[in-house]
Amino acid sequence: MKRETSGQLSRRQILQRVGGLTAAALVGSVALTQAGTASAAVASSKRFDLTDPSEEWFREILLNETRILQSFAFDNTNKHLYTVQLVQGGRILPGETRAYTGTERDTSGDLCITRLDWQGYIIGRMYLKGFGHGVSIGVEPSGNSAYLWTETNALADSNNDGYGTKIARFKFANGTVVQSDSQQVTRFDPVPGSDHNTVAVDPVNNRIAHRYRVNGTTWKYSLYDLATFKAGTFTALATITQPSVLTGPTFQGYTTMGQYLYTLDGTAYTYDSNGNQTSTSNTYVTSIDWNTGTVFERRLSNAGQSLFYREPEGLAVQIPDTSTPTVARLFLGLGSEESLTQTDKKASFYYKDLLV
Template sequence: MNTFKGKMKQAFRKAVGARHFATIVIGVAVISVLPFSSSSIHAERDALKSKMFVLSEPASELVHEKALQNGTVLQSFAFDNVNQHIYVVQLMAGGQQLPGETAVVSGAKRDANGDLALTQLDMQGNKLGYMYLKGFGHGVQIGVETVGETAYLWTETDSVKEGSSGWGTQIARFPFENGKILSSESPEIVKHRLVEGADRTTVNIDAESGLLTMRYRIDGSFRFGVYELEEIKRNHYKPLADVPQPVVGTFQGFASYGGYLYLLEGNSYGSGGSVAPTGNTYITAVDLNTGEVIDKQLITAGDTLSFREPEGLGIHLTDRKHPQKAQLSFGFASNFTPNRLANIYYVDRLLPAEAIVNSEHP
């Protein structure tokens, strides 16, 4: 990835105010500008503008210690903001034999294959349905797009084994169908390869802004690309923004909302330097227009939970009539193997980034 070229393009966009351009020839100072639409310029700029969640606010509890389809740790979750459902993904538990399989499969084999369990919950965390996804990946982050009453899941897919786990190499869209078992080659799945040569692909949907954010690894480094969701569905893969992942601890999930990207990191008590009751769970806020870290806060919610491993971020739009009212939600796994439980907390105060920075640094 030529980051210098990307910075030059970004600087040029700001200088001329155009979305589409031809080339900048450095040293010769030849600049040619293609025709552009003023409406498309405003659409791009507006998409990456928003207020920022105040990460230092005390968090509220949404879901407390609920069982999922399997007893493994939740990996990530996402909201169906229309039908008010939560979708949670986890590594498929060992000791199961699904239809079409010749024997019981171990948990280690499920992990290596990238086999996932997907659970549909109501907003109180009660189980409504499930799916099994074979050969998809590790489930680091998922997204939901709602069309009418149908929830379409966006996930990684085409898992490739690295170390002891399977990881996705592109992203996929498919409808939720209770009780369905999908493989990575099932006809219901529509796949998209947004960045050639990328792997470790995971995805989040910003329903309020109509954006899709993909985390991916290329040339050994992680990046985040932001795209217009409808353009991806037309197989047009031009990013609105593409920023590097800042230095974080153990990565556990991400979500974008307007112009900001939120990153979750941390470990369960007793590992990776996490000590009860404080732990080492942090959320970092990144400006998607610049890649700059704007805020990073220690998260102490759920400090009485056993185990308490941070897992997944999601944006919940609580009022369809006022989509700017949102909650930044984050998950924790609790309890003990083989009966891990799911917990979700949230913060919901939004302010301009300048107000947050000024209040913390008078």
């Protein structure tokens, strides 16, 4: 884990303490185009400066499965990290009578949740059958454990990948296998008929963001008060249409804090037959104003650029010390492998923490 040294105020610390300047005055070029439609009234807040260099937290740690990291989220109260992967091919889970291939797991939407401490050690796991692709998850701390928010009721798309048609909430239970129709799972259907449903939780403001697709074509995001959503009342604080700048790239995750939605897109490096890299980073982090649907900032990320393979996988907000909730980190997840022949995936995590 990387720590900053104390002493003179850094540029980051100075800017964090600036109160009178506008966000645009603190950042050089700001993208004010690519607006989606919006309907919102979200209180103004600071935002993460995406020009802030990323700092390394964990580099190439192992998770429970050999497959790529899909997404992750933090339990800031108990200092746990929850990660999501599709179940690896060949694994036989309790209650199953045969091994399933990775392709079959993709189609069914079978996921593995790994719980780690903040030193990077695995301290629990559970399996979800029929839930989805794991593009994004949310965590709601509860005592010394947590409730997890995921997609569920997976439906296979044209590529035979299962994506959620509803939202699920359930308590993490180490060592268990949970079916999507289990009584342990509370299901929510905020936008009936939508598909590719996922969620992310704002741990600072206790809100939940919902990404979904309507009519098989249009991507939307809605923001709700978490307690209200949990009670089954789906009155959105904000709803925006996904900006067109995100239409072409490969979408890889999102999160939210305050007035801003943050998204991640990009693909893995490519290589020739000798293992020489033949592409450069196309990983972008974008901030979007919930009130207007406007892209505020879009920046190329070179975090972890020396990793072999390096695929962007997920965003999440960490509060390092819950007694100081105004200090937050925007985390980016990366999946990698050691070489063309050593393909078991590892996970790395980098963060930005400059709020302006």
